[in-house]
Amino acid sequence: xxxxxxxxxxxxxxxxxxxxxxxxxxxxxxxxxxxxxxxxxxxxxxxxxxxxxxxxxxxxxxxxxxxxxxxxxxxxxxxxxxxxxxxxxxxxxxxxxxxxxxxxxxxxxxxxxxxxxxxxxxxxxxxxxxxxxxxxxxxxxxxxxxxxxxxxxxxxxxxxxxxxxxxxxxxxxxxxxx
Amino acid sequence: xxxxxxxxxxxxxxxxxxxxxxxxxxxxxxxxxxxxxxxxxxxxxxxxxxxxxxxxxxxxxxxxxxxxxxxxxxxxxxxxxxxxxxxxxxxxxxxxxxxxxxxxxxxxxxxxxxxxxxxxxxxxxxxxxxxxxxxxxxxxxxxxxxxxxxxxxxxxxxxxxxxxxxxxxxxxxxxxxxxxxxxxxxxxxxxxxxxxxxxxxxxxxxxxxxxxxxxxxxxxxxxxxxxxxxxxxxxxxxxxxxxxxxxxxxxxxxxxxxxxxxxxxxxxxxxxxxxxxxxxxxxxxxxxxxxxxxxxxxxxxxxxxxxxxxxxxxxxxxxxxxxxxxxxxxxxxxxxxxxxxxxxxxxxxxxxxxxxxxx
Numbered sequence: 219x220x221x222x223x224x225x226x227x228x229x230x231x232x233x234x235x236x237x238x239x240x241x242x243x244x245x246x247x248x249x250x251x252x253x254x255x256x257x258x259x260x261x262x263x264x265x266x267x268x269x270x271x272x273x274x275x276x277x278x279x280x281x282x283x284x285x286x287x288x289x290x291x292x293x294x295x296x297x298x299x300x301x302x303x304x305x306x307x308x309x310x311x312x313x314x315x316x317x318x319x320x321x322x323x324x325x326x327x328x329x330x331x332x333x334x335x336x337x338x339x340x341x342x343x344x345x346x347x348x349x350x351x352x353x354x355x356x357x358x359x360x361x362x363x364x365x366x367x368x369x370x371x372x373x374x375x376x377x378x379x380x381x382x383x384x385x386x387x388x389x390x391x392x393x394x395x396x
Numbered sequence: 397x398x399x400x401x402x403x404x405x406x407x408x409x410x411x412x413x414x415x416x417x418x419x420x421x422x423x424x425x426x427x428x429x430x431x432x433x434x435x436x437x438x439x440x441x442x443x444x445x446x447x448x449x450x451x452x453x454x455x456x457x458x459x460x461x462x463x464x465x466x467x468x469x470x471x472x473x474x475x476x477x478x479x480x481x482x483x484x485x486x487x488x489x490x491x492x493x494x495x496x497x498x499x500x501x502x503x504x505x506x507x508x509x510x511x512x513x514x515x516x517x518x519x520x521x522x523x524x525x526x527x528x529x530x531x532x533x534x535x536x537x538x539x540x541x542x543x544x545x546x547x548x549x550x551x552x553x554x555x556x557x558x559x560x561x562x563x564x565x566x567x568x569x570x571x572x573x574x575x576x577x578x579x580x581x582x583x584x585x586x587x588x589x590x591x592x593x594x595x596x597x598x599x600x601x602x603x604x605x606x607x608x609x610x611x612x613x614x615x616x617x618x619x620x621x622x623x624x625x626x627x628x629x630x631x632x633x634x635x636x637x638x639x640x641x642x643x644x645x646x647x648x649x650x651x652x653x654x655x656x657x658x659x660x661x662x663x664x665x666x667x668x669x670x671x672x673x674x675x676x677x678x679x680x681x682x683x684x685x686x687x688x689x690x691x692x693x694x695x696x697x698x699x700x701x702x703x704x705x706x707x708x709x710x711x712x713x714x715x716x717x718x719x720x721x722x723x724x725x726x727x728x729x730x731x732x733x734x735x736x737x738x739x740x741x742x743x744x745x746x747x748x749x750x751x752x753x754x755x
Contacts, residue, residue, distance in 0.1 A: 222735065225460035226742075232455035233746055240448070240504040240754070247508040254508055255496055291496065295511060296428055301496065330495020 253294025261290065268294040274321055274376050275302070278393035280386045282306040283317050297323035298374075303331075317380035317390075325375050333379055335364045344388070347395045355384050367391045427521055431510050437494070439528065439647060442479035444506050444754050446650040449475035449747035453654070456743045463724070464731035465664030470740040472658040473638050474747055476651050480641045482751050493755060503753040528647040535646040579627045581620055583608055589687050593623040595630040610686055614679035618670050619687070622680065625669035629662070664721055671725065681725050688718040 248254055258264040261273065270292065279285060289303035299322035306316040315333050338356040344367065345351070351369035358364040358381060365387040368377040378391050430436040453471045462468055486493050499505045510521045579599040584590065590604035601623040608616060629635060638658070645651035671677050 222460075222738070225735075228459035229456055229742060229746075232459055233452065233750070236448070236451055236455065237503055237750065240750075244502070244504045244508065247512050251508075251512055254511060255500065257500075291500070295513070296432070299496075328495060329497055330492040331497035334492075 251295075255291060255293035255299070258290045258292060260286065264290055264292045264300070268292055268298065270294070270298050270300060272372075272374075273300055274319075274371060274374075274394045276319070276378075276390045276393040278389050279304075280380075280382055280390065283380075287319075289315070291329070297327075299323065299327055301329050304380075317378070317382065319376070319378050319390075319394075321371075321374045321376045323374055325370075327375070333364075333381070334359055335366050335379060346388075346391055349395065351391065353384060353388070371395070427525065428511075428518065431507070431521060438483050440506050440510065440524070441483045441755065442645060443524070443528075443648055443650065444504070445482045445747075445751040446475045446479040446645070446648055446654070448504075448751055448754055449478045449743070450650050450654055452747045452750065453743050456739050456746075460735055460739050462735065462739055464736070465661045465668060465724075467731070467736055467739055469658045469661035469665060471743050472654050472661060473634075474740060474743045475654045476638060476645065476658065477641050478744065478747050478751070479648065479651065480644050482748065486752060493752075499755050501753075502755050503750065505755055507755070527649055531649040531652055532647045534652060540643075540646075579624060591619050591623060591687065593626045595627055599627045599630075601627070607687070611683055612679070614674070614676050615683035615686065618674050618676060618680035619683040621670035621673045622666045624673075625666035626662075628669075629666065635662075660717060663717075664724060667721055667725055677725055677728060681722050684718055684722055684725075689715065689722075 248256060252267050258267070264270065265273075275285070283304045284307055287302035288305040289301075291301040291303075293299050299320065301318065301320040303315045304317040304319075305313050315331065318329070318331065318333050320327065320329055335354060335356050336359050338354050340353075340355040342353050343350055344353040346367070346369055349369045349371065351367050354366045354368075356364055362381055363383060364379070364381050365384045366377060366379045367387055368375060369391070370376075376394065378387060378394070380387055380390070382390070431440060453474055456462065456471055457468060462471065490498075492498055499507070510518065510524070512518065512520050579593065579601055581601045581603065584602050584604050586604035587606050588604055589607045589610065591602070591607055593599065593601045601620055603616070603620065607619075611619065638655075642651060642655045667680060670680050674680070
C-alpha cells in the first residue's frame, strides 16, 4: 500500500491526464466535420464553411448595441442554426451579452447562455408585419428587464432575446422583416 | 417481499419497459431524433458517465495501489451505480446543461461524436446502438435468464442426503454468534467436486459427498465458511441495491464489465471472511486448489491448435481468477483501514465532478 499522500498526488495527476484526454477527444470531431456547432470570426467565414445563405439581421439597433455582432456561433447539422451575440458598447458599460438573435430550423432550439429570460411576466401574440410573433416580457437573472420575441420566417424560427424594453425589442424585430 | 424477488421484479419490469419504450421511440423517430430525446440522452450519457467513472476508478486503484477486495469492490461499484442517477440529477439542478453554450464549454460532448457523418451514415451512433443491443442480449442470456432459472430451481435439494454440523468448532461457533444467520449445511450425493450456497429464506450451503471425502476437516470448514459469507453478504443492503441498480443499466457495456469485476472481488471478500473466521489461511488455499485447480491436461502432441473454443477461454479465465485468489491468500496482505472509505469517496466525488461536464 502506497502512502496516502503519494496516492492522492498520483490520483490527482491521473485525473488531470483524463480531463486533457477527454478535451482532446472532444476536439477531434471539430476537425473531422466542419458543420458542427462552433464559433466563427465573421459572417463570411461562417457562410463559406456552412453554406447558410440567408441570415436574418436587423437594420435597427438600440443605443449601446451595434453591428457587427461580437460573437457568431453556427452549425450546419443536425439542422442549420445561427446565434448572434451583441455586447453592450460604450463607456462605463460592462462587456456582457445584452442581446442575442438566433435562427434555427428546429422550433425548440434554445442556446441557453448568460442571457436568460428567467421570469416571464407577460406572454402575448403580437402581429409582426403579417407574421404571428410571440412576445414574452419579464426579467433576467438579476431582475433586470428582459424580453423575447419569436416568429417563424420561411423555414426557420427567429428569436430575439435582449435586456431591452418590449418597445425597443419590437423595433429590432420589425427591422428584420421585409 | 425478499430483496431477491424484488430484484427479479425490477429487472424484468425495467427490461420490458425500457425495451418497449425504446422501440416505440425508435419507431416514431429517426435514430438521430432518438439520441436527441430524453431517453436517448439518458442512455448515451449513462454510457459515457459510466465509462468516465470506470476510468476514474481504475486511476484510483492504481494510484493508491488498492488490494483490499472490499475497497476494490466499492470502487468498481461506483461506475455501476453513478450513471443511474447522474443525468437526472444534473438535469434537475441545472436544466440548461443541455444548452448550446453549456455544451460548448464542456470537457466532452457526446453529440459531436454521435453526429459524425461518413458516407451518409452516422458510424458512431450506429455503433453505439449495436453495442447497446449486444449488451442487452448478453444481460438477458447470461444474467437474467440464468437468475430466473436458478430462482425456480433453488431450494429443492432433492439429492441432499445428510446434514453436517460445522458449528462444533468453538472458533467458528463464536464467530457465527455475531452473524445475522447461520445457514444449514447439506451434503449432496455427487461424484463431482461441488460446493455452493442458496440465499433467501431457505439459505443453505450444499457440499458434494466427493468433496467432503476429499477435503480435510480444516479445508472443509474454510470452504463452508466461504459459502456462509456469500449467504450473509447476499443480505447486505449495499449489495442488494447495487444488484437492483445494475439491472436498470442492462444496456450499458461498461456497467456489465464493472459489475462482473465487482462480483469477482466478492469471492475475495468471502475468502477474507472465511480466513477471519477459521484463522486458517492455508486450509482455504488447499481447498481452492483441490476444488478448482485440477492438474492441466497436456496439449495433444501433434494437433496444433490455432483457435481456442469459448469453453477453453472461459476455463482459462476461471483458472486465472482462482490463481489470483490463491496468490492473494498466500501473500497474507494487511489492509490499511484508512483508505476503506477514502478511495471510494474520492472516486465518487471525482466521477460526479468530471461527469457534470460530460454531456
